[in-house]
Amino acid sequence: MEATQLVYDGSFEGFLSAIFLVFERKLTNVTIYPEHNQPPELFATKEIVITETHKADRVWKGLRKKNAGKNVYQLYYAFLSEKRGVENLLLDCIKYIFESETPVFKNYSNPSVLKIAQIAKMVGREKHRMEAFVRFKLTTDGIYFANITPDFNVLPLISKHFEKRYADQRWIIYDLERNYGLHYNLEFVEDIQLTLPENFNTSITSTDFFTEEEVAFENLWKDYFNSVNIASRKNKKLHERHVPKRYWKYLSEKQ
Amino acid sequence: MSFERVQEKLKILADAAKYDVSCSSSGSKRNNKNKGLGNATGMGICHSYTEDGRCVSLLKILLTNHCIYDCAYCVTRKSNDIKRAAFKVQEVVDLTIQFYRRNYIEGLFLSSGIFKNADYTMERLVAVAKKLRNEENFNGYIHLKSIPGASDELMREAGLYADRLSVNIEIPSKSGLKKLAPDKNFDDFIQPMNKVKNEIIQYQSEKKIIKSTPIYAPAGQSTQMIIGASGESDFQIMQTSNHFYKKYHLKRVYYSGYVPISYDNRLPKIGSEVPMLRENRLYQTDWLMRFYGFHVNEILNTQHQHLDLDIDPKLSWALRNLHEFPIDINTADKRMLARIPGVGMQSVHKIIHARRYRKLNWEHLKKIGITLNRARYFITCHSQEFERRDLTAENIKGLILQKGKSKYQTTLSNQLSLFD
């Protein structure tokens, strides 16, 4: 059978729409790629997938029926890793799930299931790191602003956490890498795109953008951090295992 | 708020609070209400780590380091020549809110030296928590220290605002306490702990009947013991710990290796090493008691009063009980799986899941993530290969230590992963 290459728009719905197609047409020799990251087509027929919410929903509901509890989110987590080729791993996994009579989300002796679980775990870890390391700075227009450059696309995963926590202040968390952010406007969270000012340097708290108080609180926090250390217990290795160096940029106390 | 004054106080009062190792912010059930600030449900988050690898999750400070007592092991003791400071109630409230809004912290851990008397001090701690809850609509985490000797009435009120309450026993035996803190009375520690325990029980049973019953100290109580200051054996320490878990339903007991801070000759000299490895072994034992189904006496008893430092307590137990092994991975029950050295609780669950689909062999076990270097001497699986030699406990220990040298040398903190 001829090979098919499905190209979708990069969204999760788009991906699920592609999955729908695979099952509808019983495609076997098939690969799925996002628009922005396609391999050169060689001997495959390329087809653009149209994103259709109701189809995506049907796939998602079908998956939910197939398993116990929250395991289905593993697939979403893995998807957000944006790893090259993750779609095909997911496809493999989803086929296996639909074909099995019993729930198999936890059958780690299946290589695709294990791989997806591992990727989902990495994404989950990044989610937790961002929930921990986001540092808001109060801007002169009264918004608590934070920027991040996470390894994976975790904004959709951390949105709820911050919405529940900071329900009485306006805030923005901006992903500089993927150039979009979350904005909480005291009512709900929305996706936004910003054009940041030329001279906006995220690692310096300039009073051009941030309040005077902001600098003072950052200093208080730094002092606090330095005071809680117990020198005779120093353990550098352990320290770096908890906070790998690439995350230090978020933490004003380490600057 | 005057930043300079607060800055000065913060340095002194954070420094004095750092010897309390608890920084947990988990286990509460406080939801964000009325679009207020904060949320204390779920896991608790470490927002940073100190250079000694400890989690920074709470703003941990003393309200004041003035104290009328003279406990030998404490930097805040009356006779110590140090700078003293005291926060105003409002200053603590402001700092907490401002740090919280910036996502620096999960909440506040407020302790204090005892000034004037127990109630006077406790009253002020409660005032901070009350303000945060009632005036700031703050739903983040609050941990208050119960001041030994505080009245029942204040303790009852404290639990209405705090998520967790703790009284630090500090010295694991009555005789040790007598020696190092002669003007303190053991019963003064027990009284607030007991009151809070009873209130928790009462509120929980009322909540079952009347849904609107307020939550009372939802994250429970904890305590801390200093290790290596007063000569107790590991056996004594864990007996005490077990007693507190059972009798007062504590959520956590913390073990804190004594950091020498005094020239007092009743105590280890300044410059002596902090017993961090020992502290880690105690935490491992604590874990075995609480999550792995061990009874404390299986690990420590009159014959074995001290934990081995070179191997973890589970391995040590297994080596003393070789007659319980080998265990068949594919048929053993959960209780026995949890007793295999090199198998953590997560792996136990994974094994139980995975073996529903197929019989597990070494390759599967490796993928599941168990430490075969240790486990292999204690198990069989779906394979012709297994340890056939008739090895003694000494042999096995030698073989394991040879392979895992570096790992044991770096096991230096309670926050390292415990068994897997």
Ligand code: SF4
């Ligand atoms: S009462 Fe508390 S603060 Fe005061 S000296 Fe004793 S341990 Fe330290």
